[in-house]
Amino acid sequence: MTETPASEPSVLTGTQDPEQPPGPQQPEPRLEPALLIDVQLEHLNPHQRARLPAMADLQRWALAALDPRLSPRHARIVWPAELTIRITDEAESAELNQRYRNRAGPTNILSFAFEPPPGLDLAEPACDGIGGLLGDLVICAPLVQREAAEQGKTETAHWAHLVVHGTLHLLGFDHMTTTEAAPMEALEMRILGALGFPSPYEVNDDANGERRRI
Known part of the structure; x- marks a missing residue:
């Protein structure tokens, strides 16, 4: 199942009368960060689907990880940006993990940065290698749910971390x-x-009530 996009492809600030040329003091419209996410749910049972984060949360976490103020690399993102989040089961995760990383078994998240095919003329050119098309995240829902319990985290916190981690x-x-x-x-x-x-x-750490690194 593919969810509908959570946001409009772009957001412009500033207005201009189309009949009047911009004056010398009039700022040009500015393109604000906007993110289009394609969410794909595959091979999940109803119980697993019911425990997934809301689309609005996925949007908020990914946008937080793309904040242009975070680093010079972030400042080179072309907006509006697009990414796919595919949420699947352990079997598909294991198959992709073996195919692309030569590692056995499922993994919590796989990240596939977008690489344009040779000769493809993009409408939005890449900027120092970071364009508007960011790539794909593949998240294994059953493993995320199990890891959260094993690590003493809420599922929401673990999902947020993986979306941020994968987006980076x-x-x-x-x-x-x-x-x-x-x-x-x-x-x-x-x-x-x-x-x-x-x-x-x-x-x-339940033994002493303090936090420990994992």
């Missing part, structure tokens, strides 16, 4: 090395903190 991957952030991981994790914690969520890399 689409922009080229990574965590394969310590040098890469530290700034990416700091950015995730900053974004999630602004959304009202605790650090995703710490959980409550």
Whole structure:
């Protein structure tokens, strides 16, 4: 099932009389960040679907991770931006994980940054490699739900983290090395903190009542 887009493709601020040329003091209309999300739900039973986050939440979390003020890389995003979030089961997640990462078993999220085919003339040109077409996120709903319970998190907090995490991957952030991981994790914690969520890399330790890193 494909959800309808959560927002209009673009939002313009500023008005101008089409019959009058802009005066020297009149600012040009400014394109505000707007995000078009295609949500695909595949191979999920009714119970799993009932526990999914709302479309408005997916929209809010992804937009938070795309805030142009976060980094120079974010400032190069072409707006309006588009991405796909495919929410699926463990079987499809495992198949994609094996095919594209050569790893067995399902994984909580896979990120596929958009790469235009050779010779494709995009309506919105990429800007330093980051254009309006961001790519695809594939999230394994049953695994997200299970991990949240195992890590002592709410499902909402875990979903928010994975959407933010995956969206940053689409922009080229990574965590394969310590040098890469530290700034990416700091950015995730900053974004999630602004959304009202605790650090995703710490959980409550029932033994002493303190938070510990996972």
